[in-house]
Amino acid sequence: MSGTSDNEATGSSRRERPAxxxxxxxxPLVDAHTHLDACGARDADDVRAILDRAASVGVEAVVTIADDLESARWVVAAAEWDERVYAAVALHPTRANALDDGARAEIERLxxxxxxxxIGETxxxxxWPGRLEGCADPAEQRDAFAWHIDLAKRTGKPLMIHNRDADAExxxxxRAEGAPDAVIFHCFSSGPEMARVCVDAGWLLSLSGTVSFKNAAALRDAARLIPPGQLLVETDAPFLTPHPYRGAPNESYCLPYTVRALADVLDRPATELARETSDTAAGAYGLRR
Structure with a gap:
């Protein structure tokens, strides 16, 4: 789920607009963060179709992300169905109040x-607190985040962070828990100040279609601060479809639109950016290539 508001891209409006x-x-490209189940995939045939469309435009692998327990089970199964798919598991911060002992045991197993x-997205x-009925409150989110940080350390796998209006938190x-060795800020949507903090800490920043949005000047300024080796690209599909298709359904095949928009921001060749971010994703996630 996105770390950036995109009110144009509600579920109903996305379905009504053409892809x-x-x-x-x-x-080559790697989609560092997508939600295949939210894109409508239900079985191995659906997953294959999405990955075939992505492969036709150069996207060679995707990491599909869980945000609840049912999704965590599904993404691991999807990663078994197609060798181009990898999984990340966690409970989304807004669902942190569901992280009981049984959920912790299953997340650990997965x-x-x-x-x-x-481990993500956490x-x-x-x-959302106060806006979304049943949303975990900040204290519940903090406890769940700390537990996922510990899980990332114990498994040696990257920690994938969802941050929405919560830089300080x-x-x-x-800082309180101690960051694991590898940290990825998915759909980075903060400004230059937060980018500097993350870059100085050696964390990876993953940029989505939001970098192409007309109202994202601060994000574009932040993007210019990310050095080679710390930059990833993602769709966060089905959310955050890049301009000029904002509000339409997003999918991994749309990643080249975002990378070309980012290349314009950085004044770098898109082909160079594609290879560099793919190499970074492969190293961070340990992908087989």
Missing amino acids: PPLPEPLA AAHPRAVA GMDMF VLDVL
């Missing part, structure tokens, strides 16, 4: 799977 056309191929390559979300927990 973007296939972009010009750009290879995290041990060889195709589970990250973190802090200060946007996320940094406070990371």
Whole structure:
């Protein structure tokens, strides 16, 4: 789930708008964060179809992300169905109040799977409490985030962070608990100040279609601060479809649109950026290539 608000991209409006056309191929690419189940995939055939569309434009692998327990089971199964799919497991911050002893045991079991390559998405979300019925409160989120941090350390797998309107809160927990060796800020959507903190700490920042949004000037300034080796790219599909298709359904095949928009921001060749971010993703997640 996105760390950035995109009110145009509610579930109903996404379904009503036509899917973007296939972009010009750009290879190699790795979609560092997507939600195949939320994109409508239910079985191995659905997953294969999504990955085939992605492969046709240069996306060679995806990491599909869990945000509740049912999704955690599903993403690990999906990673077994198709060798181009890898999984990340956790409870989303807004669902942190479901992290009881049984959920912890199952997340730990799933995290041990060889195709589970990250612990996430976890973190802090200060946007939804008070707006979303049943949303975990900040204290519940903090406790769950700390537990996921410990799990990332014990498994040796990257910690994938969801941060929505919670820069200070996320940094406070990371400092209190001690960050694991590998930290990924999915859908990084903060400004230059937060980017500097993350870069100085050696953390990875993953950029999505939001970098192409007209109202994202601060994010583009932040993107210019991310050095080679600390930058990833993602779709967060089905959310955050890049401009000019914002509000349409997103899918991994749309990643080249985001990378070309980012290349324009950074004044770098898109092909160079594609290879660099793919190499970074492969190293961070331990992907077989």
